[in-house]
Amino acid sequence: MSLIPSIDTLLGGGLRQGQLMEITGQSSSGKTQVCLCSAAHVAASHLGVVVYLDSSNSFSPRHIARMIDEFPISLDNEPKHVRLNKVMSSIICESIFDIFNLFEVLHQVELSLKKKVNNGSSKICLLIIDSISSLLAPIISGKYPQGRSMMLSLAMILKKLADEHNLAVLVTNHMVAGNGAPKPALGESWKTVPHVRLVFSRDRGSNICTATVLKHTLLASGRNCMKFAVPS
Template sequence: MARLCSDVCSLLNDALIKKLFQHKIFTVVDVLEEDSEKLVQILKLSYKEVLQVRHTIIANYAAFPRKCNDIYEDLVSNSALIPTGIASVDGLLGGGLLTDQVWELCGPAGEGKTQLCLAAACHAALALRQPVHYVDTQLGFSGRRLQAALEARAAPHQEMAGAMERVQVTRVSDSYQLLGALHRLKTALQDGREGGGAGRLVVVDSLAALFFSYLGEDHNDGLSQLNHVANVLRFLASECHVAVVVVNVAVRGGDDLRQQQDEAAAGTLRPALGRYWAHVPSTRLLLQDGTLSVAKSTHLPRGASCPVHVTDKGVE
């Protein structure tokens, strides 16, 4: 809910907003819930002016209904498949990463999750010539690894240089920096969409690195930050029409979390970050022992898999 300020309505100046704060009216919702007669007494405005304030707030902040057909047409016209450039993986995914969704790539450490993300980023930047937004939370992003992956595709030097410029890396070291980066990215994507220059692939590598320290015995510490991150990622996917890929660590049992049904395909492994995060991704992919499998999905067959061969120069 929006906090009251002078931009909410031309009739509300700083002095009147201060009076509302003194009566514990802080947001636009508080104004709408308050009795109009009481607002007249507090603001010393006419009844007609108070109604005008309320109508302005409703017009600017209320949610208006949309026809299902309009939503469907908007989704169809803006959805796309972002190929990873790896034939076996694209075959498993039905052509590539579907936009308007949050994807999770999980697996034990050292299985090649980052290398798989780099391969997808390389293909989007080189073959599709689209910007790629790569959020590095472990401060381990290597330009040399990206260059090696591009060189393996035998691209001309000039095209390779252009592809490296299209991969835009943001480094963050805590959850607050991550939220700030995601909000800036949201603004950039919305502005780019209007100008026709926005990318369609966002990678967060990795989310677990920032939230492991918050997971206490009750698994509630840091839940508000995780909830905020999840909401922003969903917004990026659905409103900016991008494919959001989040890297997560797969861990083995040993805590008090109830085993989720969608984790059965992962055997004894389950994604980190607890029960709340388990429902955030639209599709969860498990990378383990050279096999990429679908552990959960809204549109892919669960349990489907394909072999992947991870090398220093990419993924085959």
Template sequence: MVLLREGLCPGLSEDMVKALQGECIRTVEDLVSSDAEELAQKCSVSYKALVALKRVLLAQHTAFPISGADLYEELLSSTSILSTGIPSVDKLLDSGLYSGEITELAGGPGTGKTQMCFSVAVNTAHELKQNVLYIDTSGGVCAGRLLQMLQAKTSSTAEQMKALQRIRVFRVFDVFTLLCCLQNLRSNDLQKGSVGGGSVKAVIVDSVSAVISCVLGGKQTEGMSLMMQVAFELKMIAKDFNIAVLVTNHVTRDGNGKLKSGLGQSWSHVPRTRILLQRVEQPGAASSLRTATLTKSSRQSCNLMEEFNLSLQSEEEVKSGCSGKRKFNTDS
């Protein structure tokens, strides 16, 4: 449902909006379904202008059919895939993070969610030379750690500094500020096509649950509405600007004691892809070992799992497969 407002289309002035609202015409649906001649008389506006306005709004907001082949070709030409910087995790994601989609990392404290966000940011900024918008809701961003990861990729101080400049950090600590930040990005910064030079390829929210979970349940009656507003803004950013959106979430346990992503059933439909991160609790295992389990995907079989090491690896270790990673299916 699209509300009528000044500037929504040519000819829709503030006076016109007020006149229409006076006759209970508040949305595009109300206007296009109304009798133009009768409405023109009631609102004391030009019948010709009203008909022209209805035609423009119909053209802008009517869904036109498109063939599956055309849709597929558009998808191939517009989709970008961003590597996470961790080869085993890229396998789970069918090569990496897809633009136009929301990917979620879920896990308990210390499972490596923020570390993986850093890896995505560093890889996008350094390897792809593209901008990253990093929204930090829990104070977890550490410039020193980002620099350390860049130093492992290049010894050039100039390249390190350029990559750091491509990572733009926003600090927000409540859901209202998060909403304002996302809305400003969608209506201002991202509309310009670039932020500080170069295009934006990834938006990271670490973590979305830190500011949403506190307004859900109890007497917080508006919590669900706020959560879905955040979901809407993230989806629009991903879709309208062809950006890969990565969010992190906490975990809870279901009735059987199995770990699941937090924020409830409504939020579970928001991400297109979800990965569950856990520590490796085997005797003698390194403290930096983690498992990544694919729990939701439209491209891969779910419940695939990869084991990887969070500690920094040299390029030779990655190429030779010395990280001790293995792939298996938890259904087996």
């Protein structure tokens, strides 16, 4: 599944079904824009249904509309509003307010996936959580003694969904201050969870970003970088 062409090239194929990918980076580094672009591309290509779980009020139909106008995908020369309606009907956006809400929605996603297997209708193929760190950070900061175990339970659920239902999972994670340089939030326990981790950085005063591989099942970490323009 495509993210954007330059990142697809970097990864040798973009999002892979059955895997969990994390995009981390500081604010305005392009994380959400790439999530929106990926959702739009999957929906416009008729690959299946996208579930977009939005914890930061970042989902934007206006941006989706602008993106699909620029995609090199033939949609039978339909009027723009018809094309947009078809794309948006394949993207299910849910606002998520806390970790408990997230667990509840993921349970419904699992039930839906099992139902689609039985009746053969359009199946969820991409799950996006933007951002997962804004939901997990409050519970691992000391307020909830069971916070870390809840984080690991969430990790198990996401990887189980990806593996058992051949689902691509894409999550975003913010950066926190570290010794000398910012680092991905959620700590050491979380960094082993994603199959693929990318870190985004953005050139000051421009829309040009850099994607660097932090972790990949096939690529060397840290040495694979790609410049790309943030989709408008």
